[in-house]
Amino acid sequence: MVIEWTSIGTFRNDAADRAAREAREGFPRPLVQEEKAQGRAKAPEARVEPRSSDTAADNAMDRYASGEDAAFSDLYDLLAPRLFAFVLRATRNRSEAEDLVQQTMLKMHCARGRFIRGAGVVPWAFSIARRLVIDRARRSKVRGNANDIGDPSEVLAHLAALDLAADEVVHAKLLGKIIQAEIERLSPNNRLAFELVKQDGLTHAEAAKVMGTTVMAVKLRTHRSCAALRAALHKSLDARDA
Amino acid sequence: MNHSLPSEDLKLRLLREVESTPSSPRPLESKRTAWLVAIALLASFSVFLVFGGVRLTGRPPSLVLGTVIGTATIAALAIWAMIGRGRAMMGRASSWLTAVAIASPLGLLVWKVLWSAQFENGLDAWERRPGFRCLGLGLAMGALPLAAMLFGRRGTDAVHPGRAGMAIGIGVGLGAATLVDAWCPVAYVPHLLLGHLLPLALLGAVGFWLGRKILAP
Numbered sequence: 001m002v003i004e005w006t007s008i009g010t011f012r013n014d015a016a017d018r019a020a021r022e023a024r025e026g027f028p029r030p031l032v033q034e035e036k037a038q039g040r041a042k043a044p045e046a047r048v049e050p051r052s053s054d055t056a057a058d059n060a061m062d063r064y065a066s067g068e069d070a071a072f073s074d075l076y077d078l079l080a081p082r083l084f085a086f087v088l089r090a091t092r093n094r095s096e097a098e099d100l101v102q103q104t105m106l107k108m109h110c111a112r113g114r115f116i117r118g119a120g121v122v123p124w125a126f127s128i129a130r131r132l133v134i135d136r137a138r139r140s141k142v143r144g145n146a147n148d149i150g151d152p153s154e155v156l157a158h159l160a161a162l163d164l165a166a167d168e169v170v171h172a173k174l175l176g177k178i179i180q181a182e183i184e185r186l187s188p189n190n191r192l193a194f195e196l197v198k199q200d201g202l203t204h205a206e207a208a209k210v211m212g213t214t215v216m217a218v219k220l221r222t223h224r225s226c227a228a229l230r231a232a233l234h235k236s237l238d239a240r241d242a
Numbered sequence: 243m244n245h246s247l248p249s250e251d252l253k254l255r256l257l258r259e260v261e262s263t264p265s266s267p268r269p270l271e272s273k274r275t276a277w278l279v280a281i282a283l284l285a286s287f288s289v290f291l292v293f294g295g296v297r298l299t300g301r302p303p304s305l306v307l308g309t310v311i312g313t314a315t316i317a318a319l320a321i322w323a324m325i326g327r328g329r330a331m332m333g334r335a336s337s338w339l340t341a342v343a344i345a346s347p348l349g350l351l352v353w354k355v356l357w358s359a360q361f362e363n364g365l366d367a368w369e370r371r372p373g374f375r376c377l378g379l380g381l382a383m384g385a386l387p388l389a390a391m392l393f394g395r396r397g398t399d400a401v402h403p404g405r406a407g408m409a410i411g412i413g414v415g416l417g418a419a420t421l422v423d424a425w426c427p428v429a430y431v432p433h434l435l436l437g438h439l440l441p442l443a444l445l446g447a448v449g450f451w452l453g454r455k456i457l458a459p
Binding site for chain 2: 065066067072073076077080081084085088094097098101102105106107108109110111112113114115116117118119120123124127128130131208209210211212213214217
């Protein structure tokens with residue numbers, strides 16, 4: 001199954017880093033403890049400031065909406081990779097994902113005149129992409145069966161570049177599999193909240209806009225997802241230690 | 243080739259497609275929408291005037307004034323809560339829209355009954371006024387602004403276009419209800435349900451249906 005490789009990559013190799021640290025310290029640390037150690041314990045509150053790429057994307061969209069046609073290229077550069085990662089996770093098919101990113105950007109182009117000055121373009125773009133993914137899934141009634149999302153050797157090469165011991169790499173792969181399997185088991189809403197916040201880097205408020213719900217609901221769903229992942233990791237690591 | 247990024251030629255394809263797909267920039271679109279909404283509101287007000295405008299019909303002026311002020315306040319709050327988006331493209335959460343869409347017509351009914359009950363014979367039944375004229379007036383005044391506002395937001399709501407359309411429909415209906423209250427002297431509850439609340443429900447339903455077709459990108 002190829003998705004694990006992408007997931008490890010999407011997690012920005014946190015799993016590998018964590019595995020290496022755990023190997024040094026001799027025990028696994030829960031994710032919350034991990035976040036505290038990295039000064040990310042107050043992540044929801046700390047992330048109210050928009051990312052610089054978000055601000056740049058907002059500016060690009062604002063310029064494009066105002067009639068500056070050349071700004072579309074900048075907008076594409078800032079949004080397309082993030083949208084592609086989001087859509088690819090849902091479709092697991094590169095060509096479908098590219099098609100959906102293209103449709104998303106085209107729909108943004110068609111509605112540019114109605115873009116509200118000062119509004120955030122990232123949640124809007126993600127909400128359009130999400131809708132297109134849902135529409136396509138409804139039409140095909142098959143969720144991700146193509147699995148042509150990439151070459152696992154790329155992630156292996158990345159892990160190798162981290163200069164980890166072979167058992168650490170294996171451990172990182174195992175953690176990636178466990179995490180991915182647990183993500184698959186989450187309810188659709190919990191999974192989406194987790195993916196938008198933890199993997200796509202949206203703030204809770206932005207994710208709430210994409211999902212059409214409240215910030216509190218997104219926080220709750222993200223928390224539940226993290227708790228489920230933590231429990232799964234603990235369980236499997238305990239089993240391994242035993 | 244980086245497998246976590248889209249292919250290089252996607253951007254070229256997209257830029258070609260964008261060039262060949264016309265879309266109006268914001269200054270032009272804003273002007274067009276403002277004109278459309280203004281014309282729709284003027285047409286609605288013309289309908290109101292054609293029906294006879296403000297009528298006391300034996301009611302004390304304070305009854306009419308109080309009713310209209312109360313209804314206008316509820317309408318303004320509901321419109322702000324449901325149609326206002328602030329600096330966001332997707333508007334408010336679905337649960338919020340649904341709650342306000344249910345609460346505001348009920349608030350309208352409660353206010354009308356409570357205020358009319360303060361006056362002698364304020365809640366009397368009017369056998370010859372079941373409410374069909376109010377129903378017609380409410381729908382006639384709400385239809386054009388609903389269409390104009392949906393058109394002005396077309397293709398922008400990917401999250402809950404149906405509910406956003408419903409919110410616009412009920413918001414517009416509440417605005418129309420303010421004028422209907424200035425026109426209609428009856429506060430008999432069955433009349434209010436048929437003539438004053440049913441238009442809101444119908445405009446909301448039409449808004450929901452059209453919203454899914456027009457507001458979704």
